[in-house]
Amino acid sequence: MRVLFERLADYARSQPDQVAIHGSDASGDCLILTYQALWGRIRAMSETLLALDTQMIGLAGDNSVSWVLIDLAAAYAGISIVPIPPFFTADQQQHVLETARVDRVIGSLHPDVALSHASVTTLAGLPCHARDVDALPALPPAVKVTFTSGSTGSPKGVVLSAATLESVSVSLASTVSTTAVPSRHLVVLPLSTLLENITGVYVPLLLGVTTVIPSSNDLGLIGSSQLNLNQLMSGLIRYRPQSLVLTPALLRAVIHLGEQHPGAVADLKHVAVGGAKVAPALLRAASRLGLSVFEGYGLSECGSVVSLNTSEHHCVGSVGKPLPHHRVFLASDGEIMVVGATFSGYLDRDFHPHQGVVATGDIGEFDDDGFLYVKGRKKNQLITAFGRNIHPEWIEAEAMAYSALSNMVVLGEGKDYLTAIIGSDSPDQAKQQLIQLNNQLPDYAQLRAVIFTAPFHQQPHLITANGRPKRDVFCQQFEPKLNTSAQSLLTDETLPLTAHS
Numbered sequence: 001m002r003v004l005f006e007r008l009a010d011y012a013r014s015q016p017d018q019v020a021i022h023g024s025d026a027s028g029d030c031l032i033l034t035y036q037a038l039w040g041r042i043r044a045m046s047e048t049l050l051a052l053d054t055q056m057i058g059l060a061g062d063n064s065v066s067w068v069l070i071d072l073a074a075a076y077a078g079i080s081i082v083p084i085p086p087f088f089t090a091d092q093q094q095h096v097l098e099t100a101r102v103d104r105v106i107g108s109l110h111p112d113v114a115l116s117h118a119s120v121t122t123l124a125g126l127p128c129h130a131r132d133v134d135a136l137p138a139l140p141p142a143v144k145v146t147f148t149s150g151s152t153g154s155p156k157g158v159v160l161s162a163a164t165l166e167s168v169s170v171s172l173a174s175t176v177s178t179t180a181v182p183s184r185h186l187v188v189l190p191l192s193t194l195l196e197n198i199t200g201v202y203v204p205l206l207l208g209v210t211t212v213i214p215s216s217n218d219l220g221l222i223g224s225s226q227l228n229l230n231q232l233m234s235g236l237i238r239y240r241p242q243s244l245v246l247t248p249a250l251l252r253a254v255i256h257l258g259e260q261h262p263g264a265v266a267d268l269k270h271v272a273v274g275g276a277k278v279a280p281a282l283l284r285a286a287s288r289l290g291l292s293v294f295e296g297y298g299l300s301e302c303g304s305v306v307s308l309n310t311s312e313h314h315c316v317g318s319v320g321k322p323l324p325h326h327r328v329f330l331a332s333d334g335e336i337m338v339v340g341a342t343f344s345g346y347l348d349r350d351f352h353p354h355q356g357v358v359a360t361g362d363i364g365e366f367d368d369d370g371f372l373y374v375k376g377r378k379k380n381q382l383i384t385a386f387g388r389n390i391h392p393e394w395i396e397a398e399a400m401a402y403s404a405l406s407n408m409v410v411l412g413e414g415k416d417y418l419t420a421i422i423g424s425d426s427p428d429q430a431k432q433q434l435i436q437l438n439n440q441l442p443d444y445a446q447l448r449a450v451i452f453t454a455p456f457h458q459q460p461h462l463i464t465a466n467g468r469p470k471r472d473v474f475c476q477q478f479e480p481k482l483n484t485s486a487q488s489l490l491t492d493e494t495l496p497l498t499a500h501s
Contacts, residue, residue: 025124025125026126049077061108083191106126143159198303199305227249262289272295276393301342328372384415395441415482419450421451
């Protein structure tokens with residue numbers, strides 16, 4: 001992270017009074033740090049962390065300026081760190097502690113996480129727990145370990161070197177700096193997710209602008225998949241951000257607020273969207289509000305962002321062109337492959353080094369202008385009884401444009417038709433919106449039946465910690481019901497559908 005800290009030192013001299021970070025401290029009070037103050041605090045905190053003589057810091061808790069200070073100070077001191085997402089379950093957080101051999105926890109964990117016999121102090125206003133652990137296996141120096149919430153429920157540790165994090169951050173900053181740079185970024189996603197950690201902290205600081213870091217609760221985010229719209233609107237009006245990084249679900253919420261209260265998005269100049277495929281209808285709705293929305297693509301193994309649309313190079317429906325620090329190509333079956341600044345390996349009880357090409361598991365294609373299109377997960381592709389290959393993520397992304405269809409998973413492997421599994425308290429509205437959705441889809445991708453269930457966040461076994469569907473669990477739970485409980489969208493009867501003879 002040499003370049004980042006050189007920039008911070010330079011900004012501390014050249015623009016000492018420019019606000020670097022504006023947000024909440026660990027106690028929830030407002031804290032504003034100029035570039036001069038931030039640089040001084042990072043160096044002082046790094047000395048404190050070095051004195052702890054720790055092998056792996058576990059950084060936990062809600063978004064705060066204190067969280068960022070610990071993260072930056074650990075990087076400056078060359079101390080390995082693992083962010084622990086607050087939306088992980090107690091078992092998942094415990095898994096992170098044990099797998100990464102965390103010997104110092106800074107911040108608050110789930111109350112059911114065992115921290116017995118741990119000595120407790122305070123650091124940057126955050127509780128600091130010492131733990132007795134086994135020695136780590138040999139890792140590259142100064143790493144960040146990011147745990148991804150997989151469909152199995154056991155998070156997987158992705159080991160990233162400081163060099164990889166810097167390559168991604170500098171590449172993004174240089175790409176953004178070719179256009180009008182937003183001067184105020186609002187952190188919305190949890191900082192424990194690699195995407196916001198890089199785009200919400202490292203990139204704005206590389207560019208010398210202000211990043212605003214309220215707590216997630218202040219913005220109405222509850223866990224990883226629930227949202228209070230009124231609180232989000234209040235946050236947008238209060239902080240007046242010029243840039244955001246969002247998931248498609250949050251983009252839909254921001255568009256809804258902008259349609260109802262245009263002043264809430266009046267200052268927004270740049271919205272980057274990732275984490276899942278974005279429906280073209282959402283992008284069109286954003287455009288009607290005057291919002292510049294840029295879809296991107298990435299994964300933890302590649303240090304987050306791999307490709308991104310920009311104002312200079314933009315093609316709706318694509319995930320943009322690969323960033324300059326990566327080389328992206330397609331395997332013979334269409335799988336997206338990435339070479340360049342990638343992860344060092346996986347961490348469980350042992351460290352499993354990785355070198356060379358990252359096979360992403362995603363199917364894609366390039367157009368003649370070099371824009372990348374992601375079709376869906378290789379393992380999720382459905383083949384219907386009519387021989388049609390369908391990526392359910394495409395249909396689910398189109399459904400995100402409809403309020404009653406935000407909790408929807410598509411099933412239909414080997415069947416004559418596709419069925420929508422919808423978590424909704426408003427089945428009548430959902431049915432009407434499904435009919436509207438079908439009018440946009442080709443006949444082979446239309447949803448001919450539906451099964452209603454409770455909203456997915458009320459059935460946590462169906463989704464990962466960050467809100468993505470566990471497709472194997474959906475198949476186990478709902479495929480036996482496809483011929484008995486699915487309601488036809490052609491009639492009001494509950495009947496199995498058959499192919500036309």
